[in-house]
Amino acid sequence: MLRKQFPFCLMSVNITHIAIQALREECLSRECNRRQKVIPVVNSFYAATFLHLAHVWRTQRRTISDSGFVLKELEVLAKKSPRRLLKTLELYLARVSKGQASLLGAQKCYGPEAPPFKDLTFTGESDLQSHSSEGVWLI
Template identity: 55%
Template structure:
């Protein structure tokens, strides 16, 4: 089984840059004006961009070597099609697991999950503090 790591922190910094750049270049102005909000729009675009990146990363088995290309694609989406990004996030969040008749499994111990989304698709994250490291032969929490 191939473990497919996702560089959450690095991607988070890059997505923050992309969203702020889209705001500075006035690519998000229409949505900000429509909602009469800026921070909420930035948050939603950030979440939508992260969701898109994560889905592509997992479904196409991407690695860190692919990240430059993926981030460029994501930047184009955020600048040229922000409304489409936001609609995909809205669709993801609005799908009810109860309506689909699927119960979610509990996330592994020590991890958190985003479960408000598509049925059967749960995103689990393990925090750095949850990882065990062997130091001088004894496992301990970092």
């Protein structure tokens, strides 16, 4: 059951943190200078980072309990290779616009070698069950 759940809100907050840190640590400076813009670069970087996360989550069949490790790996990749993430997003969006990729179907985007999977199911706070008799919620 955990494999079907995707902690969208939690991940989006963490990806926002990764994007801001990448900007502060000047990991995005080269791309910002190339485009002569900051906000569009950060926005694309955020989307690219989320796309990579979704791909990893699906193809590696990650669960909520893996999220800390996934985020750490994502942070390292984002700071080390921001241009690679941005290029992947550009290619993905080009394929979507040509009908060669689906926003929900990574099979089309990442090729036949990607393992089959179902669409992500987003988990809300009310869907999570308490793991403590004291009423503390695991989020």
